[in-house]
Amino acid sequence: MSSSTPALTLTPTEQSIVDLNLPDITATREPMPEPLPEPPRELSPFEQRAIPMIERNIPVIPLLPRTKIAFQTNWTELASTDLKQIMEWDQIDHDLNAACVAKAVIGGKWFFEVDNPEVLGMIEETGKKLPVTFTVSSSPGKAHFYFDQTDASIEMGNLGGKDKDGKESWSARVDNRYVVAAGSIHPTTGKPYTIANHAPLVPAPLWLVDWLKDNAFNSSKNSPEGARVNASPDGPAIPRGSHDNELFRSACLLRNAGMGYEQIRDNLIMICEQRCVDHGSDYVDMCEKKAVQACKYPVGQASLVPVMGTAKVETAKRDVSNWRSEFRNLTQMEQGPITMVIEGVLQEGTCFLGATAGHGKTLVALAIAKAITLGEPLFGIPEYITKVPRNVIYLIPESGDKAFRTRGEAFRLPPDDRFIARTISSGASLALSDPCLMEAVRQQHPVIILDTASRFIHGNDENSAAENRLLVNDILALRAAGAVLVIILHHAKKSTTENRETMTLENMLRGTSDFGAMCDTAYGIRLDVHLYNRGAGPMELELVNLKDRERLGGLTSIRLAATYKKPGVLFPVSYIDQTGNFHPVDFRETKDRTRETLNQLVESDPMMSVEDLCEATSLKPFRVQQTLKGLGWHVAKGGSDGHSPWHKDEGKPCPYETKGKAKRGAVDLGPPVEFKRAA
Numbered sequence: 001m002s003s004s005t006p007a008l009t010l011t012p013t014e015q016s017i018v019d020l021n022l023p024d025i026t027a028t029r030e031p032m033p034e035p036l037p038e039p040p041r042e043l044s045p046f047e048q049r050a051i052p053m054i055e056r057n058i059p060v061i062p063l064l065p066r067t068k069i070a071f072q073t074n075w076t077e078l079a080s081t082d083l084k085q086i087m088e089w090d091q092i093d094h095d096l097n098a099a100c101v102a103k104a105v106i107g108g109k110w111f112f113e114v115d116n117p118e119v120l121g122m123i124e125e126t127g128k129k130l131p132v133t134f135t136v137s138s139s140p141g142k143a144h145f146y147f148d149q150t151d152a153s154i155e156m157g158n159l160g161g162k163d164k165d166g167k168e169s170w171s172a173r174v175d176n177r178y179v180v181a182a183g184s185i186h187p188t189t190g191k192p193y194t195i196a197n198h199a200p201l202v203p204a205p206l207w208l209v210d211w212l213k214d215n216a217f218n219s220s221k222n223s224p225e226g227a228r229v230n231a232s233p234d235g236p237a238i239p240r241g242s243h244d245n246e247l248f249r250s251a252c253l254l255r256n257a258g259m260g261y262e263q264i265r266d267n268l269i270m271i272c273e274q275r276c277v278d279h280g281s282d283y284v285d286m287c288e289k290k291a292v293q294a295c296k297y298p299v300g301q302a303s304l305v306p307v308m309g310t311a312k313v314e315t316a317k318r319d320v321s322n323w324r325s326e327f328r329n330l331t332q333m334e335q336g337p338i339t340m341v342i343e344g345v346l347q348e349g350t351c352f353l354g355a356t357a358g359h360g361k362t363l364v365a366l367a368i369a370k371a372i373t374l375g376e377p378l379f380g381i382p383e384y385i386t387k388v389p390r391n392v393i394y395l396i397p398e399s400g401d402k403a404f405r406t407r408g409e410a411f412r413l414p415p416d417d418r419f420i421a422r423t424i425s426s427g428a429s430l431a432l433s434d435p436c437l438m439e440a441v442r443q444q445h446p447v448i449i450l451d452t453a454s455r456f457i458h459g460n461d462e463n464s465a466a467e468n469r470l471l472v473n474d475i476l477a478l479r480a481a482g483a484v485l486v487i488i489l490h491h492a493k494k495s496t497t498e499n500r501e502t503m504t505l506e507n508m509l510r511g512t513s514d515f516g517a518m519c520d521t522a523y524g525i526r527l528d529v530h531l532y533n534r535g536a537g538p539m540e541l542e543l544v545n546l547k548d549r550e551r552l553g554g555l556t557s558i559r560l561a562a563t564y565k566k567p568g569v570l571f572p573v574s575y576i577d578q579t580g581n582f583h584p585v586d587f588r589e590t591k592d593r594t595r596e597t598l599n600q601l602v603e604s605d606p607m608m609s610v611e612d613l614c615e616a617t618s619l620k621p622f623r624v625q626q627t628l629k630g631l632g633w634h635v636a637k638g639g640s641d642g643h644s645p646w647h648k649d650e651g652k653p654c655p656y657e658t659k660g661k662a663k664r665g666a667v668d669l670g671p672p673v674e675f676k677r678a679a
Contacts, residue, residue, distance in 0.1 A: 046090045049098035049183035054081040056134065056201065058109050058146070061178065062089045063097035066185045069254060069267070071096060076176045079103070097184035100146070104157075104175035108149040109201065111179045112212070116169035117141040119161075122215075128207055135197040136182045139189060143196060144179040147204040156209050159216035172212050177274075187253075238275045247272060247287065251294035260431030265291040295431065298473035341447060341485050342371055342378050343385050344554020348484050349520030350475055352453075354492045354508030359527040360541045361489040362396070363562060365449050366411045367582055368487065369394060372447050373418040379582050384555060390484060391446040393437075394421040397455045401425035412580035429455050432474035441481040448483045450475075453490040453515075468511050472518050490515065497526065500618055505546045522547040530618045538572050539563040540585060559585040594619065598627050606645030 043051065050060045059079035062071040071092075072078055079101035080086070089096060102110040112130075114120060123130065134146040147153065158177055163169040173179060180186075182195045238246045247268055254264045268287035272279050279286075339348040346368070355361045371378040375389035396404060404423050413419045422430055430437055432450075441448070450456055457471050475486050492508040501507055503524035505516040516522060524544045531537050539562040545555055560582040563572035575583040597617055601608060608616075613624045628634070628646070636644040636656035644656035 044090050044094035045183070046094055046096040046098060047086065049096075049181045050086045050089075051083070052183075053098065053100050053181050054083065054086060056146075057081055057107075059101040059103060060086065060181065061099050061101055062092070063099050063180065063184065065093060065095040065097060066190070067097060067187045067253065068099070068180055070099070070178075075178075076101070079178075098181040099178040099184075100181050101178045102173045102175055104149065104154045106149055106151075106154075110147055110149055110153055110172065110174040110204075111177070112145040112147065112204070112208075113143075113171045113173060113179055114145070114169070115142050116163045116167070118163045118165075119170045122164065123208075123211060126207075126211065128205075128211075130208070131202050131205060132197065132199045133202045134199055135195070136179070136193050137196040138180065138186055138193050139191070146201050148201050149174075150203045150206075150209075152206055152209045153204055156213055159212055161212070161216045172216075239277050243272070243276050243279060243286070244290075247276075247290045248293060251290040252297070255294040255297055255433075260434045261291050261295045262428060264294055296470055298433070298470060298477055338550055339484065341386070341388075341390065342368070343383070343387065345378055345384050345521075346485060346487075347520055347550065349486075349549075350479070350518060351485065351487045352509055352515055352519045352522040353487065353489045353525060354510075354522065354546070355489075355525035355527075356492045356494060356497045359492075359497070359525055360539075360562065361525055362399075362407065362451055363576070363582075364523075364525055364541065364543065364560070365394075365451060365487060365489055366407055366413065369419060369447075369449060370411050370413050370581070373414050379558070379560060379584050380579075381584060389418070391417070391444045392419050392449060393440060393444070393446050394419065394449045394451065395430060395456075396421060396449075396451040397424050397429035398452065399423050410574075410576050410580065432456055432471075432478060438478075438481050441478055441483050445482045445484055447485045447487065448478055449487045449489070451489045453488050469514050472514050476518075488515075488519075492524065496524075497529065503542075503544045503546065508546055516547065519547060520549045521545070528618065530616060535572070538565055541582075559587075559590055561585050594623075595627055595631060598624065599631055599633075602628065602633055602646040606647065607641055608646070609643070 046062065050062075053060050059081055061075045061079050063069055064071055071089075078085075100109065100111065102108065104110070120130065130145060136144045136146070138144075153172075153174055156172065156174060158174050159172040160168060161170045171177075180193055182193050184193050185191070186193065250271055251264050251268055254267055259267070265288050268290055269284060272283045272287055276283065340346070341348060353361050353364060367379060369392045370376065371384070371386045372390050373392050375386045377386065378384035401423050402425075404421060408419070408421075440446070453471060456474065457468060475488065478486050491510045492503075493510050495501060496503060496507045503526060505522055506513070508524035509515045509522065522545075524546050526542045526544075528540045528542065532539050541560045541562065542557065543555075543560060544557045548554075561584075562576055562582060563574050564583070566573045575581070594617070598613060601613060601616060610621050610624055613619070613628075614621055617624070619627075632648045632650070633646045634649070634654075635646055636654055638644065638656070647654075647656070
């Protein structure tokens, strides 16, 4: 067999024939055909930016799309020349920008960034010219010159310098600094970085290193303090007096890129440490404040106007020539019936559940989540069916895993990913603009439940109209990302419970009226505190519809029992633990219990006034009087207490009437009304 014949793999049977020196049967076998090469795959934008760099052995990291901002805060540890890593990043987002990272090691790369062509003229005045090396341009007159590391460049470190007019115009990015890779999109111009020279990388000559050190404004030669300020991954050093404005501007860029408070804060600290000249010892507090200020804006709307001073930052001008594409006329809009999440109860959009603390908001929300995820009728009532089961994402930073799991298991919520939550056990409160949450919404189109609104307000003032409007904007952003319904649990005014006010949209949603105006549905929840008696009696909630934007009808009010009194048992027994749901209380059942309660009260203390009875039962005076009237009870005016005891005449003359003045002093409650006890 010639050397050009491809080697054949023998089967066990064929090998045994060879071992026995039998005739060679493999000579008659046809060689296996060579596999056809796979057709070339079209590279994604990120791969087109990153792969040419790693082919030159230049470490790469991903940047947020159309920005110079690192996708990960620990990018210095993640810079890679591994194709597999590039492909993994590409799966996150095909449109990521890419950056090339300098590493101060032999075999590493470093970059000389020039933002003004005058700098090259300053170099040429010395009689020298930059060597020909791989070069990338972001716009005319601005370029990144790539060099191989040498002992001299490693010793030089990161530097920054100015042009003839004293403007910061160049930087030497030597160690753990980056420049944006060719093909990436410039955040301001919207145009790609381009390769200006495809030459191979060469070491920087010693004279260039010396020139950079001599002309660096933050080198030991030009700085009385001898301080060396690192050049930034996104620009030159920031002088004193500009820290506030530049950090706020960076914070807004990060916010508009979709980052939350913690990510913005961490990036600002890194920028401050690397760029701010003499930033002082309180720079962490300053970065935290700037992150808070930026997070008051919705994603994409953070203002780039500095917080101090009057100068405005230049921003990219949007192409408005195709403005008509941003609007639809009626014939272009989607048509069809409104999507109902729970028939007669919840429609697509936004819903608020308002109640004072401890009045059962979370329990009602979990019952709603159960109906939505399992496709069951709400509270077990057939009229309130869920035709299309949906996933639920529940955000509750006020609770820990153990307590919330206990509640969820009591309601028999699904143990799989149909219902997922984030509690304080998972870490700090997740910003509603967090990229992970947004991606979950885009993929699942779930129902989002926020428990409670106060934990997602951008500032500390729950009653601030401005801060509440930012929350409204975040909620609308979730809807735009694909959330079918956002349910927000919110606190009611304390007066609604203390003064037994009728539940309204205004008193059940504390804070700005924007909440009531923007929602599609709203419900008020109130615990029957007198019946509950601080846990000694049954826990029953009244759920009332406060707003029905589309006038769909359905649920107007209902009474729900979470616990009940069982004969012979000291403490109330939980309906939820027993059945996995509330027990809807029938109106007739409530009416009968009210009659029995009032009857027992006046029997035990006939001298109770109407006001006392209202206080004991949380009923209105008219309801007390009419109920007792129906039971045959009445009082007569007069006596040392101002009225007679509660009593029944049972067709006989009233013993408490003033003699000779028939019924003159009696309180006329009308004739007894016959009630029939519900079966």
